[in-house]
Amino acid sequence: MEFIGEHLLPGQFGHFFVILSFVASLVAVISFFLASTHKNDLQKTQWLRLGKAAFITQALCIFIIFALVFYICSQHLYEYLYAYKHASKELEPKYLLACIWEGQEGSFLLWSIWNALIGLLLMRKNALSKAPVLTASSLAQFFMMLMILGIYIGDTRIGNSLFSLTRNEINGPIFNQPNYLVFIKDGMGLNVLLRNYWMVIHPPVLFLGFALCLVPFGYAYSGLLTKKYxxxxxxxxxxxxxxxxxxxxxxxxxxxxxxxxxxxxxxxxxxxxxxxxxxxxxxxxxxxxxxxxxxxxxxxxxxxxxxxxxxxxxxxxxxxxxxxxxxxxxxxxxxxxxxxxxxxxxxxxxxxxxxxxxxxxxxxxxxxxxxxxxxxxxxxxxxxxxxxxxxxxxxxxxxxxxxxxxxxxxxxxxxxxPQDVEFSYNKVALMVAIILGLLTALTQYLKYRNTTRSYFLKKLMWPTLMAVLATALLVVFYPLEFHKHGAGFLGAIYLGAFATIYSFFANVFYIWLVLKGKLVNAGASIAHAGFALMIVGMLISSSNKEVISSSLVNGINMPGMIDPMTKQQDNPMENLTLIRDVPTRMGPYEVTYRSDSAGHEKGRKFYRLHFNKKQKNSKQVSESFILEPDVYQMKDNNMSSNPDTKSYLTRDIFTYISYALSGKNTEDTSQFNIVTLKPGDSSFYSRGYIILNSVKKNPINERYHFAPNDMALMADITVVSKDSMHYPAMPLIQIDSLNQVQLTDDTVYAQNLFLRFAGVTDSAAIRIGIKESDEPIDFVTVKTYIFPGINLVWLGLVIMGIGVILSLLHRLQLNRTQTLMALIPIALALFYLFLLAN
Amino acid sequence: MKKSHIIILVGIAVLIAGLLAYSADFSTYDSIASAKHKEGKFVHIIAKLDHNYPLEYDPLKDPNYLSFYAIDSLGGSTKVIYRNSKPTDIEKSERLVMKGKMQKDHFECSEILLKCPSKYKDDKKQLEKNMQEQTSAAAQH
Structure with a gap:
């Protein structure tokens, strides 16, 4: 059958280049291996030349394959299964790359791109001495191409091709029609859980890391092979x-x-x-x-x-x-x-x-x-x-x-x-942190070969004093509150905190006292100081992390399970339901769910939560912010909940929606009950009464902004419930430019009450519609944490990265300008990614 | 490798081995029936939601109470109580991995992992179903 509308050419090209690249990498493996093992020097260089040509060929092929995959995904060519599975028309362009490495095949391709680039870099100079390294690199390429080869030997398929056709891969009656493509309106798109800029950055960096790990491996193999140990x-x-x-x-x-x-x-x-x-x-x-x-x-x-x-x-x-x-x-x-x-x-x-x-x-x-x-x-x-x-x-x-x-x-x-997976790792990791903290603090003050005792003790005096002091300050002013696993474990955490604080100071002082502030030579110390800072941050943030939406914090006692061993509640009740417009106590905050709004992506909904912290005696609001966590609901009903965080220098307030009503609203059957009111009048509803305060023409306030020549009337109403709570309401009637009447109803969610400005009368009275809905009340269920010291973790990490890169640049024997030119952009990028971009 | 090396090495190995032993508090995968014999012991159960019984979750009353019935492949059945918010799409899940302890009349669950069909694009059957749903209008012509 002839199919209409298919673009088969990119796939044919792609398939060809995959096979070419597969064969070329095999040739490269053999050639580099012979180049590194052959006795005859002339033969060696010939094999090397062939190996290089083969490697360059496969590298070029891989770049072309990547470009072709990018093309079929960005052009939404759903005749290709890979595009159908991972791309979609509503996908924002920034995720186009991400959808390529969402799948197995694409992530192998990404890995092999890095491998190819590193291989090309390696063979630039003294390729002969690096032939064994290049053998390993080519062998890795060979296997990665094998994974995406997609050819059949008998009935078994070797590798999954990026270019296989949808109609060959999945069955369906639709493929009996020549114009089947017309009916495939859209692809499945990137998993909602992965729609995040980290999905664009994180996999390439991780795979570059993997590709770089291959090089020391290749060099070690080279030493063993050539016996130049x-x-x-x-x-x-x-x-x-x-x-x-x-x-x-x-x-x-x-x-x-x-x-x-x-x-x-x-x-x-x-x-x-x-x-x-x-x-x-x-x-x-x-x-x-x-x-x-x-x-x-x-x-x-x-x-x-x-x-x-x-x-x-x-x-x-x-x-x-x-x-x-x-x-x-x-x-x-x-x-x-x-x-x-x-x-x-x-x-x-x-x-x-x-x-x-x-x-x-x-x-x-x-x-x-x-x-x-x-x-x-x-x-x-x-x-x-x-x-x-x-x-x-x-x-x-x-x-x-x-x-x-x-x-x-x-x-x-x-x-x-085991039951508490994290603890089973953490207890060991903590011991390791103590040992590594002490080692990174002390070891650099030792010299290679041997050290005199007086030198060692003299230099260590200041950092030791500072660390003891800092730890004491921590104990007194910011005690760690991790009692879940007993006093012994808390003691170990303090020991870990001391060891890592010690390491931090020892490294800072080492740069100052021993290296005399020469930062260019201080890569190792900077990296160790950053590492120590990161661990301190981890200890603080994990120990003092607090779930403020927990019923324990808020004093509500639910009949939970009490663990017979620890005498603690097995599952603390960590979720809190917020009814719209009803302020709810949450730890030190009073939280109100005010409204929801749609995001610019389809199916995304943001929930606006107002956090207020009031001073105990004066009741004045001392801290106020808004968090907008969101829920992303896809057409396949896949849902993902994305948190929002208020970041302070010393702590984060982190919240996410743990349960939300799904978008489908049930039909509301209740009717508006119309009453006629003059300003000052009141009218009852089942759970209280409303007062009409005044009627305002063309109001200007936080909600409405009308010009003097508009035609809008707003009813200023106060709703007083049985429990004597007061809620403001502002329904509005308006005649727009097309002479159409527009009604803007107002809702008091706490009372499930809808108010409508239903019209005017001849006198000063107006008509107000009152509706008590039998719809479910609007609410969200949230979980909220306070994370202290989280910025120490990221700052420590950034410093560690800068330290390692500084050592690397130092080893490459770059001059000062080159070092700075390389270091500053990397440092800025790390700083931006981990500390600024939120 | 000299004396002091070996001593330190052995020291560290003993330390790590000790920690390993200390942390070797593994639990097990169980069927619902075998979990019922281990009342109060922490186990993993692989089962699926029993659609014959209603799932109970009313976040307005208590956002930390979910109860439902689960059956496993051997036909065992139990009521499950999960004192947390309802995992999204639990109704659509194909399989539940539940961690917790069996009590007299229910399974007190502390963690649920879901396997949802829609999350796995590599599943061919799911792909076919998806394609069919999308193009069903055309197939009728």
Whole structure:
């Protein structure tokens, strides 16, 4: 059958370039491998030339593929399944890129773009020495292209193509008609949960981080292959720094996203998907430190190999966890089962990197040079190594817990996460924070090889004093209130706070006293100070986070469950219902739900909540702000709730809608009851009475703005309910420019009362319509938190990022101007993203 | 690897192992029937909403009280009480993963994860259904 209106050309091109890129990456793998292993120098250069050509070819193909996918999505060519699944006409242009990496295939494409760019950067200079690194890079490209290949071998499909046609993929009677495209009005569009600018930024940064992790892996492989065991560390170090900075900010962007636009009530939940990207980062940081030790002293080379290999291995393992659907029920945001063939390919992808690298490492282990003499316990390298080990064990602990569904699959068990998942991680993370706080505080005051005791103690005096003082101030003036897990745990939190505050001061003083304020050399100290500040912020914000919509805070006692162990309520009642126009107590605030309004996106509804804080004695409003959390309802009835936050320097007030009435209104059957009133008259309704105060012509007030020559009359009414509450109401009648009568009714939601200016009479009296509705009362149910110290978390993170990037620029031996030119935009961007953009 | 290294290494390993053991408070996945034998113990149950009974949620009366009936694939059935706001689209969910403790007459649920069909575009059946709904007008011609 001939189909009408299809655009098949971009798909044919796309398919061709995918296959070309697949073949080219395979050629690149073989050529680079031969270039790195061949004995003959002439042959080496020939293979290298071929490898380079092949790599450039596949890189170009990938860029073209990306452009083609962008084209089919932006042109809404729904004959392609990918466009149908991820694009839609109402989608704002800024989300066009986001909808490309919403799906599995698109996110592999994004990853391979970064890989291609990094590969091109690597082969620019001394490509021959980097041939093994490029082999690894090409192999990764080969697998990514395999994932999006979409060709059949027998009945099995290898990879899911970005260009497969809707009519070939899904069945439906519609495809029997040649003009089927006419009836596919729109695509499914981007999931509402993902419509956020973080979805545009976060995945590219995260995948760049993943792609960067490959480079130290490639260099480690290169060292093992060429048997020049120590040469790789120096060139690999800047890449490790870049990976640390990029992957770290990528992960925390996810946290910021969760915090500001998802209703998780926090920035980190130890979700398996979060853990899966956190673990490679931890190991990369461990590897970074052992590489520094090796460069300074010659120790820890074996550990550097091990960590560099493991970091990327865990990137792949996390890909396996999140993309094969194995996490299934344990994670909020894992991909679903993608089909057996894809799962096998992802498994192969993981195995063909991890197994050869680890086998090679074990075989060559004895040959990797190691210094026989042991590090002194008063040397810097010794404690840095301990720090790396702590990071590594932390990573192992996290991944061991996260892999629970994998054990269940293998051993057929039915183990599940414990009751308080976050606590089961946090108690370990807290111990780690204490150890790392102390290590990052003290270690830099030790010198490489050995340190005299008097030097160490003298330099440490001031930071120690400051840290003790600051912690004491914290205890006295801003005590931590985390009693849920007993006094012992609270004590541990204080210890963690002290250790990290100590680390912060020790690093600041180190820059000042030892480095004499030379910031260019201070990358490590800045990064450590930022890290410490971030952990302090995390401890404060998690300990003193308060759910102010909770019934406990507001003194309402609901018959909840009392846990026999902790003697605490199992499920505190954390939601509060706000009836429209009725002020409700919420912690220190009085909150009123005033109105709702539609957003400019279809299906989006904002709820306007007025927060007032009154002074206890004078009843004066001391603080007042408006929050507008929203609910996004899609045509497929998918709903998402986006919080709104009032940010102060020291705390955030964070609220989201936990329940809202759906848009469908039931037919209102009640009628207006018309009464005739003169100013000063009153009239009863079932729950009170109304008074007509006056009738105003062309009113100008907070609601209406009329010009003197308009024709509008407003009734100024006070509603007095049985419980003697007073509510103002201002129904209006107006004759517009077309001589049509317009009625603007007013509603007193608290009384379910509708008032209408129904007309005038010959005398001074007017006619007022009174309706008591049997419609459900308008209300929303909200959950509200106070997060203190959250800005410390973001500020610490930004400082840490700047520190790592500074170290990176320092390693690249840029001059001062170049350093500043690179650093300032990055610093500004990080600062804007994490602290200003809300 | 020298003495002090090994000592520290062993120290850390013991610490981590200790913490692991201390935190190894795993729970289990259970059927409704087996959960009923473990009254008061924290379990995970995979079940679905029983549409034969009404779902009870009145946020005006109490926004923190939701009750409904759930049945699992083995035919077990229980009343569920979830003292929180009603998860969006629970009525449309295909599957519920519920965490909580079985009590005498109900399952006291502390957390619900939903699997909603519409969220998963990679599900082919869902795609077909979606396409059919969208184009049903045309198919009738």
């Amino acid at each position: 120590g040469d790789w560390v120096k060139p690999a170090l800047p890449w490790a720094l870049a990976a640390t900075a990029v992957l770290g900010s990528g992960i925390m962007m996810g946290g910021k996203w969760a915090y500001e636009s998802l209703s998780f009530g926090g920035y980190w939940a130890w979700d398996p998907v979060e853990n899966a990207s956190f673990v490679p980062w931890l190991i990369m940081v461990a590897g970074l430190h052992t590489m520094l030790i090796y460069k300074a002293t010659g120790h820890s080379l074996r550990a550097s190999y091990f960590f560099s290999i493991l970091s990327f291995s865990f990137v792949l393992y996390s890909t396996f966890l999140t993309r094969t659907g194995i996490l299934g029920d344990t994670s909020v945001h894992s991909f679903t089962e993608a089909g057996k063939a894809i799962n096998i390919m992802i498994g192969l992808f993981v195995a063909s990197f991890v197994i050869p690298a680890l086998v090679l490492f074990i075989v060559r282990y004895k040959k990797i040079p190691a210094i026989v003499k042991e590090e002194n316990t008063d040397s810097r390298e010794f404690w840095m190594f301990i720090g790396s080990l702590v990071l590594f064990f932390t990573a192992l602990f996290i991944i061991a817990k996260t892999s629970l569904p994998v054990y269940n699959k293998i051993f057929g068990t039915s183990m599940a996460a």
